[in-house]
Amino acid sequence: MGWRHVIIEGDLSGPMNHHPPSTAVGRALTVVLGVMPFAVLTVLVFEHWAPLARWDQSVAARAATYGAAHEGLIDFWQVVGAVVLPWTSRAVIAIVAAYLWHRRARLLTFWLLTSAAAELVLVQVVKAVFERPRPVPMLGEASGFSYVSGHAAAAFVMAGALGVVLPSVRGWRRRFRLLVLLPVIAVVWIASADRIALNVHYVSDVLGGWALGLAILTATSIGFGLRPGLRRRRRRTAVESDGTTAPPRAAVIVNPIKVGDGVAFRRKVTRALAVRGYEDPLWLETREDDAGNAMAKAAIEYASDLVLVAGGDGTVRVVCSALAHTGIPVGVIPAGTGNLLARNLHIPLDLDDALERILEGRDRRIDLVGVHGDDLDNDRYAVMAGLGLDAAIISGAPPHLKKQIGWTAYLVSAAKNVNHPSVRVQITIDEAEPIERRVRTVVVGNVGMLQANIPLLPDARPDDGLLDVVVIAPRRVTQWPIVLWRLMTRTNRSDMYLERFTGHRVEIHAAVDVQRQLDGDPIGPGRYLITEIEPGALTARVPKRR
Structure with missing residues (x-):
């Protein structure tokens, strides 16, 4: 057969995209996005942007003063610096590459070695090009120029590379991957803190090392067309x-x-x-x-x-x-x-x-979650509904860009909507008294994880019979880093910037028309959404261990 x-009732004609989306323009734009943090930071450093320069000088002065009064601590950081050398990070990469070669994962092996070699060369090139003097006085021995930190760049490349490789190793339990990744991430922080504590690098040198590492990993990953998979099917x-x-x-x-x-x-x-x-x-x-x-x-x-x-x-x-x-x-x-x-x-x-x-x-x-609102028939969603900034970001992401670079197109839209106005809303959860807030966005979720593993609703579970609500309300653009830190660290305490609630039925009424979305689909502007949980409504086929 x-x-x-x-x-x-008919056919749909038109061009078809590759699965997953992959074009030369898309790959080039992804590389540009990966390189952009390093390029922007470098311009800010050498154009002597006042806030960054003051931060560098202030931290360097404090490190020098504190180190002079605590010689024992300086001895400790010197020992740490002798352990977390750039060559230590490169040696770890070489060991993992040998393991991958043994597993016949040739592509990943060459990618790892290429990334390490690129880091070694580019750090020296950047130092030679910009010739930035080191802080004075230094509390430890260091040669060469200051920008960028080779320790920070090497450690970041090591951590990022293992972050790509370890999820590809089938048969490794999730807990074991975390037991390996968490110490590796800690090494990045320790190696970076060591450079600042010994006053041999400015803070911007360390940030530049991280940004250069990100640029290297992005470029080499795209160059090798990585789709990791080690097990032979x-x-x-x-x-x-x-x-x-x-x-x-x-x-x-x-x-x-x-x-x-x-x-x-x-x-x-x-x-x-x-x-x-x-x-x-x-x-x-x-x-x-x-x-x-x-x-x-x-x-x-x-x-x-x-x-x-x-x-x-x-x-x-x-x-x-x-x-x-x-x-x-x-x-x-x-x-x-x-x-x-x-x-x-x-x-x-x-x-x-x-x-x-x-x-x-x-x-x-x-x-599943039942939902209705103005100009919206009774419907359901499985992931999240949002009102405000998140819906504006989704609505503003150019379709052609989404086809070319995938979900990173939302970052472009987020940058355009960073000053999206706040709106006054009234939120009613179950039978409780309504609460009023002035917010940037309100999201009601059945599950909690966004792209790039951002835990927007860290306690949400798809089968707990509850709706999870997050209210995000920074008043100024400068307060967004606080919100992002709270999200990434899964901090549960509530304050004026970020609040969380749970319930079975949630009503949101806005004072003016604002953009709305269901499961990442824009549904047009409106003033209210009413959502209610439908426990166990869907039978989903999931991996055995989930």
Whole structure:
């Protein structure tokens, strides 16, 4: 039998993108974004930007004064400096490269060695080009120029490289990866603090080392086209039916604009299903005027035992909403820009890995969230709904940029919306008294992790029967670093900048029309959103250990 290929009420034509999005322009823009922090910092340093210069001089003066009064502490930092040398970091990279070579991961091996070599060369080039004098007086021995810190750059490259490699090593438990990564991150901080404590580098030298390390890792990763994977996939043979039981049925709902190479995608999905005993799948393509509702209903009528959905967060949301309370398992194949539900369910972003984890996985009942508002019919979402700045960022991300560089396009939109005005809102949680706040954004989430593993709602769980709410309200642009620090460190205390709440029903009323979003899809401006949890509404197919 061939594929069952069904297009509900028409077809959608047009160009298709690669899966995942990958173009020369996209790669170039990603490299530019990776290099930009180093370029900006370098300009600020050598144009003698007053705030940065004052910070450098102030920290250097304090380090010199404190060190002169505490000679024992200086001896300690000198010992630390002798241990966390740049060559120590490079030796760690060489050891990991040897391990990868043994595992026959040739691409990752060459990438690691290239990154280390680039760091060694570029640090010396930058020092020679800018010839920045070191702070006076130095409390330890150091030769050469000050900008950038070789210790900081080498340690950052080591930590960043291992951060790419370790998640690729299949068979390593998550806890073990953390046990390795956390000390490596600590080494970056210790090596950097040592340079400042001994007054052999300014703070900006250390920041420059980190920024140069980021630029190196970004450029080499793009250059090598990394899609890490160390385990050789087993060749499976198709399962033969014994003739006494009907094989399970699967439907595949696809957004053809997001998936890209449709022929290769279908071949992989069909084979993955066949080797596990499924019938030839029913193929359903979304349309411009229907992101998946009619397709999900067709999958239900087909009596599917499993529905796979491949598309952006909008397609996933619509399909999950239509399959709510049916008991049919839904497997999410990441193919969009954000892939937020897949990330929060720990489904890999690589197609082959995602198929294996889904088809070898288990069924898990997760919550959905009912939502309605002005100019918004009753709907559901699985990830997050937002009102204010977050929706403005999503609305402002150029579609062509999202196709080229993926979720980093949101960073461009965030920069454009950094001064997005605050708005007065009234928030009612369950039966409690309404609270009034002037906010930049309010997000009501079913899960909590954003792209780049940013824990916006660190306590949110997809099956806890609760809504998690975060209210973000910095009054000035200079207060955003405080908010970002609070988010990254998962600090739970509430203050005027960031508050968290939980409940079963949340109403948000704004004083004026503001942008709104559901699961990363803009839904237009409005003044209110009313959300309510639907416990266990969706059966999701997730990796076995999740």
